[in-house]
Amino acid sequence: MKRILFLRNIKKLKKKKRKIWQLNKVKNPESISSHIFRVAFLTWLLAKENDIDTERVIKMALLHDICKALTFEETIYDKVLDKNRKVLNNFPKLTLKEKKKYYLAKEKREEKAFEKLVEKLPEKFKYEMEKIWFEFCKGVSRESRFVYQANEAENLLQALEYNQEGNKINRKIWLNWGKRIFEEPIFIEFEKSLERRFFKKNGKRREMDNIVDFLIKLGKLKRTVREKWVLRKIKDPEKIADHIFSTTLIAWMFAEEKGLKSGKIIKLCLVHDLSRISSKRNYFNLFFPNFREQIKTIMNRPEEFSKSIKEKLLRMIKKEFIIPHSSQRSKNKESQRGYREDKKIIKNLISRLPDNLKRELFKFWDEYARALTRESSFVQQIDIIDNLFQALEHYRENNDFPIDFWWAEIGEKIEEPPLLEFIDLLYKKSKKTS
Amino acid sequence: MRGKKKYYLTKEGLKKIKKEYQKLLKTKKAVLQKEAPPFLHSEELNTEFIAFKENSDYLNSRLEELDYIFNNYEIIKKPGSQEERKKVNLGAKVLIEINNQEDEFMIVGTLEADPSAGKISNESPVGRALLGHKEGDEISISAPASLTYKIKKISY
Numbered sequence: 001m002k003r004i005l006f007l008r009n010i011k012k013l014k015k016k017k018r019k020i021w022q023l024n025k026v027k028n029p030e031s032i033s034s035h036i037f038r039v040a041f042l043t044w045l046l047a048k049e050n051d052i053d054t055e056r057v058i059k060m061a062l063l064h065d066i067c068k069a070l071t072f073e074e075t076i077y078d079k080v081l082d083k084n085r086k087v088l089n090n091f092p093k094l095t096l097k098e099k100k101k102y103y104l105a106k107e108k109r110e111e112k113a114f115e116k117l118v119e120k121l122p123e124k125f126k127y128e129m130e131k132i133w134f135e136f137c138k139g140v141s142r143e144s145r146f147v148y149q150a151n152e153a154e155n156l157l158q159a160l161e162y163n164q165e166g167n168k169i170n171r172k173i174w175l176n177w178g179k180r181i182f183e184e185p186i187f188i189e190f191e192k193s194l195e196r197r198f199f200k201k202n203g204k205r206r207e208m209d210n211i212v213d214f215l216i217k218l219g220k221l222k223r224t225v226r227e228k229w230v231l232r233k234i235k236d237p238e239k240i241a242d243h244i245f246s247t248t249l250i251a252w253m254f255a256e257e258k259g260l261k262s263g264k265i266i267k268l269c270l271v272h273d274l275s276r277i278s279s280k281r282n283y284f285n286l287f288f289p290n291f292r293e294q295i296k297t298i299m300n301r302p303e304e305f306s307k308s309i310k311e312k313l314l315r316m317i318k319k320e321f322i323i324p325h326s327s328q329r330s331k332n333k334e335s336q337r338g339y340r341e342d343k344k345i346i347k348n349l350i351s352r353l354p355d356n357l358k359r360e361l362f363k364f365w366d367e368y369a370r371a372l373t374r375e376s377s378f379v380q381q382i383d384i385i386d387n388l389f390q391a392l393e394h395y396r397e398n399n400d401f402p403i404d405f406w407w408a409e410i411g412e413k414i415e416e417p418p419l420l421e422f423i424d425l426l427y428k429k430s431k432k433t434s
Numbered sequence: 435m436r437g438k439k440k441y442y443l444t445k446e447g448l449k450k451i452k453k454e455y456q457k458l459l460k461t462k463k464a465v466l467q468k469e470a471p472p473f474l475h476s477e478e479l480n481t482e483f484i485a486f487k488e489n490s491d492y493l494n495s496r497l498e499e500l501d502y503i504f505n506n507y508e509i510i511k512k513p514g515s516q517e518e519r520k521k522v523n524l525g526a527k528v529l530i531e532i533n534n535q536e537d538e539f540m541i542v543g544t545l546e547a548d549p550s551a552g553k554i555s556n557e558s559p560v561g562r563a564l565l566g567h568k569e570g571d572e573i574s575i576s577a578p579a580s581l582t583y584k585i586k587k588i589s590y
Contacts, residue, residue: 056492076550089533096527096538099552106550124485131492138454140545141499148548173533176560176581180539180549183557199578259481 002120003253003422004429007389009069009117010249014242019073020155023081024088026167030241032068034222035154037241039064040248040270041218042157043150045211048357050186052146055263060136060147062248062266063129071113074106089170091177107137125256149187152178156191157212160198161219171198210352217349220277228387232401234394240276243386244269250389251382258418260375264364268379271365275342277349339369381414385423392430403430441507442524442543442556448509451545455500462493503545510543512590522564522588524556529587536586541565 013033021029043061047054076092079102087093094102114133118126136144159174178191193208195201221241229237248269255262346365350358371377391406410423443451471482510525522528522541529538539552541564547555554561563573564583572584 090535091532091537093535093537094552096540096552099539099550103548103551127489135496138450139548140451140454140503141496145544145547172581176575177549179559179575180554180561181547181558183544183547183555183561188559195578201578259485 003122004426006117006121006253007246007250008393010066010246011389011393012069013066014238014246015236016068016073020075020077021158021162023075023077023085024162024167024169025085026162026169028223029162030158030222031239032065032073033245034239034241035158036062036065037245037270038158038215038218038222039147039151039154040245042154042215043147044267044270045214045353045357046150046153046186046190047146048360049211049354050146050184053143055266056132057143057147057150058263058266058270059128059132059252060143061150062245062252063133064136064147064151066133067110067114067117069113070117071109074102076102090173111137121253122257125253128256128262146184149182149184152181153187153190157194157215158219160194161216164198207354210354211357214350214353217277218274221273224276229390229394232394238390240273243390244273246389247272247379247383247386250386251379254382254416254418254422255378258378258416260378264375265379267360267364268368268376269382271361272368272379272383274349274361274365275345278345342369378416381416381419384409384413385419388423388426392426395430439506441503441545442510443507443545444510444525444542447542447546448507451500451503455497455504458493458497458500462490462497465489465493519590520568520588522567522585524565525590527589528564528585529589531584531586532581 010033013036014031016032017029018032018035040058040061043057044054047057076094076099077087079098080087080092080094118129121129135141136147139145139148156174156178159169160171163169163171163174175191175195182188182191189206189208190212192203193206193212196203196205196209197212218241221244222239224240225237226240226243248266251265251269252262254260255265343366346362350361353361367373368376368379371380388406388410391401391403395401395403407427414420414423465486468486471486512525513519513521513523524541524543527538527540529536531537539549539554541556541561542553544555544557547553547558556562556565560575560583563575564585567573567585569585569588572582574580574582
């Protein structure tokens with residue numbers, strides 16, 4: 001139950017839009033979990049290039065904003081915000097004393113929220129999270145300062161992207177804010193690359209420009225909604241980046257409990273849906289190419305169809321999980337075709353990254369996609385659990401949501417005992433509340 | 435291998451790090467008091483042992499890092515001469531004018547930097563650019579998005 005509560009809290013991060021973009025009146029701004037997703041990637045890529053403990057900094061990046069699930073997000077502008085929001089065109093006018101007061105209050109509030117968030121988690125996972133989160137907050141280790149700068153680097157990149165899309169964001173202020181923060185040479189190089197790209201500054205193209213290009217492409221996952229929820233007419237559905245974030249957290253939690261290598265599991269999770277950047281392939285196209293429209297209609301307007309048609313649909317959907325021997329071959333064929341398509345997308349996506357990064361990202365993606373190891377098969381199961389968890393959230397909001405479909409998927413695909421135990425708990429809890 | 439680096443700290447900053455060190459020592463002691471799990475479990479490497487080892491290694495590396503800081507720090511002092519106090523040095527509180535608006539911050543060493551809290555690292559581009567300048571100086575912080583920082587007041 002405690003883990004369920006923790007995950008429900010984590011899921012709140014995808015509904016919370018980032019305050020600084022709301023103040024700047026950005027239309028449909030990113031969620032906190034989408035931001036965390038790209039900070040984690042940025043940290044991974046730059047740490048790898050910089051001889052720093054990659055797994056430790058990725059974990060830190062994943063946790064750096066997690067307390068916001070239970071507290072509000074405050075910006076340094078909040079206290080000085082005027083009616084016409086002109087202050088956003090400048091640095092906030094605060095004295096040193098006021099800044100200190102703001103900082104201490106924020107620190108206290110966030111520490112309290114974090115403690116509450118993790119208080120009842122299994123001891124091992126809780127200890128790991130506390131260890132890393134407090135290291136980040138103290139800001140003494142090189143790793144914590146690295147993640148602090150990665151967070152600001154992602155903010156800067158996002159601000160420049162929003163500005164380019166036509167939002168009124170003062171890019172000059174943002175760039176200068178970066179100049180107060182970046183001190184590691186790799187972040188200064190990152191910032192220079194942004195200048196080349198967004199300010200059309202001349203200069204020889206460097207390797208960092210390719211990393212920035214890659215991160216910009218990743219930004220698409222912050223905007224791409226998951227089709228399985230769109231088909232069911234969910235309002236403001238989660239984005240792919242949100243899903244990757246929550247899958248990563250769930251996997252990390254169970255990996256700690258199971259004694260699996262959490263660093264590797266986290267990397268597998270982060271890459272697992274990267275092909276969604278341009279893949280048109282989805283569940284319905286893959287398995288029901290001829291029924292897609294029909295399913296969509298029934299899902300969206302169930303009241304117009306008789307019970308027998310709906311039951312038929314459910315059987316048809318379930319069929320994918322209880323496949324007769326004759327159709328197994330065609331399913332495998334489809335799945336292999338999907339793998340080849342996704343591989344092409346991934347190869348293209350990473351093609352201009354430095355060789356070491358290219359190799360590492362592909363290795364993890366391929367291991368996941370082909371379920372080559374125990375860890376990758378574990379992550380595939382976690383992916384399904386995250387889907388179920390999300391579906392249950394939708395079911396809680398609307399009892400007409402076709403939840404049976406998700407239970408069917410679970411029944412066929414989950415095999416790890418602690419995961420089955422967790423599913424059992426989820427089932428009991430959902431029966432109690434329904 | 436990292437090069438020898440000097441860490442500049444305020445007294446307050448040093449106190450914070452010492453507190454952190456004591457906390458880590460306490461945690462390490464608690465971890466070591468527990469018996470280490472067996473290395474092997476049914477002829478396979480015991481995952482409990484791996485976790486125990488990773489945790490001890492983590493704590494040791496954090497403590498080593500802080501030891502390194504204790505051996506290479508320098509307390510930020512108020513400059514001795516009147517002449518030096520007129521310049522931006524580490525520990526200076528600087529009131530600047532930027533875009534016709536005032537802003538105030540302090541120049542600190544990397545370990546204490548947090549611009550939202552008004553503390554800017556001496557190693558950041560802005561920190562580096564301001565060091566050594568006097569009241570009335572105008573410093574332009576790099577194109578293409580250059581902003582001019584006019585130093586209005588320096589205090590220690």
